[in-house]
Amino acid sequence: xxxxxxxxxxxxxxxxxxxxxRGMDLDPDATVDGVLPPPPDVEGPPGNAERSESGLAWLxxxxxxxxxxxxxxxxxxxxxxGWQTDGTMFDSSVVRGEPxxxxxxxxxxxxxxxxxxxxEGEIRRFWIPAELAYGDPPQRPGAPGGMLVFDVQxxxxxxxx
Numbered sequence: 823x824x825x826x827x828x829x830x831x832x833x834x835x836x837x838x839x840x841x842x843x844r845g846m847d848l849d850p851d852a853t854v855d856g857v858l859p860p861p862p863d864v865e866g867p868p869g870n871a872e873r874s875e876s877g878l879a880w881l882x883x884x885x886x887x888x889x890x891x892x893x894x895x896x897x898x899x900x901x902x903x904g905w906q907t908d909g910t911m912f913d914s915s916v917v918r919g920e921p922x923x924x925x926x927x928x929x930x931x932x933x934x935x936x937x938x939x940x941x942e943g944e945i946r947r948f949w950i951p952a953e954l955a956y957g958d959p960p961q962r963p964g965a966p967g968g969m970l971v972f973d974v975q976x977x978x979x980x981x982x983x
Contacts, residue, residue: 858914860910860971863947867879876931876954877954878936878954886942886976890942890979891941891979892926892937892940892976893926893927895982896925897925897980898924899923899978900915900924900977902916903916903973904972905970906971907970912966933974936972940976944975945973946973952968952970955969956970
């Protein structure tokens with residue numbers, strides 16, 4: 823079994839080096855010791871990332887097929903994984919094996935802005951600067967500080983929160 827784990831670990835390290843952006847792996851079995859490996863660009867947005875005036879940056883990893891985007895008044899069902907820029911994963915609905923539901927307008931500002939850019943089924947990677955997240959140092963005890971990186975899949979817009 824140890825040999826298989828080593829081979830899988832090496833594959834997880836080598837696959838992100840491919841030219842195509844790596845989307846979310848929605849399989850919790852892809853974890854290594856309960857953690858999803860960080861994307862290869864976790865330290866900061868690549869040159870081809872789009873950016874908003876606020877400083878939010880993103881790449882579309884998989885196009886959605888939905889007709890609309892959520893508003894801050896909507897409840898959304900999402901899968902997500904969050905990392906700090908050093909590659910430390912701090913939260914993941916994927917690892918828990920169950921999507922999360924949130925009121926879209928009651929999240930950190932980077933999520934509120936980013937969700938409104940998405941359509942159902944879409945997967946994006948967001949680089950959220952500290953001022954659109956929890957701060958640096960974080961203003962909420964126990965929260966991660968600095969720029970945060972999230973892979974987010976907007977599964978469904980559930981309607982008004």
